[in-house]
Amino acid sequence: MSLIEVKDVSKEYMQEETQFRALDHVSLSMEKGEFTCLLGPSGCGKTTLLNALAGFESVDSGSILIDGKEVEKPSPEYVTVFQHYGLLPWKSVEKNVMMGLLAKKWKKREAAKTAKDYLKLVGLERFKDFRPSQLSGGMQQRVSIARALAVKPQILFMDEPFAALDAITRLQMQDDIRRIAEEENITVVFVTHDIEEAVALADRIVVMTPNPGKIKTIIPVPFGKHRDRTSDDFLVVRDKVFDAFGMKEEERIEYYL
Numbered sequence: 653m654s655l656i657e658v659k660d661v662s663k664e665y666m667q668e669e670t671q672f673r674a675l676d677h678v679s680l681s682m683e684k685g686e687f688t689c690l691l692g693p694s695g696c697g698k699t700t701l702l703n704a705l706a707g708f709e710s711v712d713s714g715s716i717l718i719d720g721k722e723v724e725k726p727s728p729e730y731v732t733v734f735q736h737y738g739l740l741p742w743k744s745v746e747k748n749v750m751m752g753l754l755a756k757k758w759k760k761r762e763a764a765k766t767a768k769d770y771l772k773l774v775g776l777e778r779f780k781d782f783r784p785s786q787l788s789g790g791m792q793q794r795v796s797i798a799r800a801l802a803v804k805p806q807i808l809f810m811d812e813p814f815a816a817l818d819a820i821t822r823l824q825m826q827d828d829i830r831r832i833a834e835e836e837n838i839t840v841v842f843v844t845h846d847i848e849e850a851v852a853l854a855d856r857i858v859v860m861t862p863n864p865g866k867i868k869t870i871i872p873v874p875f876g877k878h879r880d881r882t883s884d885d886f887l888v889v890r891d892k893v894f895d896a897f898g899m900k901e902e903e904r905i906e907y908y909l
């Protein structure tokens with residue numbers, strides 16, 4: 653059995669007195685340790701699906717199972733990282749990272765040690781006494797990732813976590829999260845609308861389309877650890893994704909002829 657199983661899930665919202673189908677018969681499974689990107693344009697239901705997986709939202713029909721159990725509410729085994737870092741501004745970086753551990757009734761000294769280890773993992777050990785406002789956006793997102801990882805989640809849900817970062821920091825963060833997920837054997841479900849980001853990160857890319865939100869296709873990314881954004885293999889997979897969205901250059905040229 654797969655770690656995550658989404659079976660024939662549909663979800664509708666009321667919009668101006670009409671029903672809007674945000675997810676339409678979505679089925680999908682994800683294996684332990686797999687890095688899955690949910691990719692698609694705005695409004696295709698990526699966040700709705702992620703929130704349903706993380707237990708923040710219910711679905712109208714179908715089922716979502718994690719480890720064989722129906723998802724009914726958020727679980728401490730699964731942590732979500734959002735686009736906005738959600739750090740407490742009055743607490744130090746270290747104390748922010750310790751929060752989840754203290755909530756799990758860890759002793760202060762052990763929580764501080766683990767927080768230090770994870771701050772090291774994201775390259776921020778020497779900033780442990782800083783306040784979040786003294787850090788750049790990329791550094792703050794690293795702190796929120798350290799906080800998420802410190803509780804050793806089985807699954808990490810990430811909703812466009814790098815969307816607010818500059819292009820260079822974003823590339824660096826992509827490499828970091830891919831490396832950390834592998835090192836810690838974490839199952840990651842990552843929402844993005846950036847095709848290159850999905851190819852750089854995923855083991856499998858779930859291509860979604862809107863109106864109603866559906867899975868169009870699933871594209872495997874056979875690179876494992878080695879992700880060279882300039883390699884021919886990378887461009888081939890990227891092309892496949894463009895193709896899935898009907899955006900390939902040849903098609904456009906043909907159209908203009």
Ligand SMILES: Nc1ncnc2c1ncn2[C@@H]1O[C@H](COP(=O)(O)OP(=O)(O)OP(=O)(O)O)[C@@H](O)[C@H]1O
Nearest residue numbers: 665666667674693694695696697698699700701845
């Ligand atoms: N609470 C809500 N009430 C009404 N409609 C909603 C609600 N949440 C989402 N929707 C609608 O459901 C559709 C899917 O939204 P969702 O946020 O899942 O898309 P998305 O693919 O994550 O988009 P984006 O990339 O812009 O974040 C959208 O058309 C949105 O307007």
